[in-house]
Amino acid sequence: ARAAAPCVLFFDELDSIAKARGGSVGDAGGAADRVINQILTEMDGMGSKKNVFIIGATNRPDIIDPAILRPGRLDQLMYIPLPDEKSRESILKANLRKSPISKEVDLSYIAKITHGFSGADLTEICQRACKLAIREAIEMEIKRVKEKKDQEPSAMDVEEQDPVPEIRRDHFEDAMKMARRSVSDADIRKYEMFSQTLQQSRGFGSNFRFPGSQNPASNNEADNVDEDLYT
Numbered sequence: 721a722r723a724a725a726p727c728v729l730f731f732d733e734l735d736s737i738a739k740a741r742g743g744s745v746g747d748a749g750g751a752a753d754r755v756i757n758q759i760l761t762e763m764d765g766m767g768s769k770k771n772v773f774i775i776g777a778t779n780r781p782d783i784i785d786p787a788i789l790r791p792g793r794l795d796q797l798m799y800i801p802l803p804d805e806k807s808r809e810s811i812l813k814a815n816l817r818k819s820p821i822s823k824e825v826d827l828s829y830i831a832k833i834t835h836g837f838s839g840a841d842l843t844e845i846c847q848r849a850c851k852l853a854i855r856e857a858i859e860m861e862i863k864r865v866k867e868k869k870d871q872e873p874s875a876m877d878v879e880e881q882d883p884v885p886e887i888r889r890d891h892f893e894d895a896m897k898m899a900r901r902s903v904s905d906a907d908i909r910k911y912e913m914f915s916q917t918l919q920q921s922r923g924f925g926s927n928f929r930f931p932g933s934q935n936p937a938s939n940n941e942a943d944n945v946d947e948d949l950y951t
Contacts, residue, residue: 726771734776740785756785763793779907782914799915802838802903805831811839815846820886830892836901836908848895849887856891857884
């Protein structure tokens with residue numbers, strides 16, 4: 721990374737390599753501790769002039785080693801919540817941008833009733849609807865070929881249209897029967913509790929004033945929101 725600077729290092733599922741040390745026993749636990757120790761050493765060796773930016777993503781911030789969250793390392797936390805209705809509609813459109821969709825399909829309605837669904841959950845709905853349409857097209861094509869065999873040979877040369885030219889409403893209705901949420905309400909509450917705990921641990925100097933200060937700092941809450949990205 722230093723040789724390729726400037727660059728960005730992105731670690732997906734950061735908790736898999738930066739889990740809190742001391743939680744495991746045996747050789748596996750010792751190896752995991754050595755991995756996180758080496759990561760911390762390498763991060764400390766990257767100064768501001770190295771132009772190497774490190775970003776990590778995780779859905780288990782509660783098990784991340786606290787040392788990696790210290791100032792100078794991964795000290796800026798950003799909470800990305802589940803998509804709202806407008807974002808869900810955009811995700812649906814992005815997943816279906818190359819697929820022929822019937823005009824009767826109302827993606828905005830699907831986005832409205834899928835509150836609490838993640839991007840992966842919405843992608844699964846789109847993929848399932850596409851597979852249902854493909855399966856129907858294959859079954860109809862097999863049926864059509866069998867019917868042609870019973871007809872005159874000249875009928876085999878007739879070019880016919882796609883039996884299922886687009887994804888219809890019934891495909892999405894069947895796909896929604898198997899829809900599921902991968903992030904439960906309990907998971908969301910867990911993230912909210914982690915956010916509150918983090919804010920409390922970082923609120924030591926919220927009432928700090930220099931001697932002789934007459935007016936309290938203005939917009940203190942707004943300033944905290946700007947500094948703390950985990951909101």
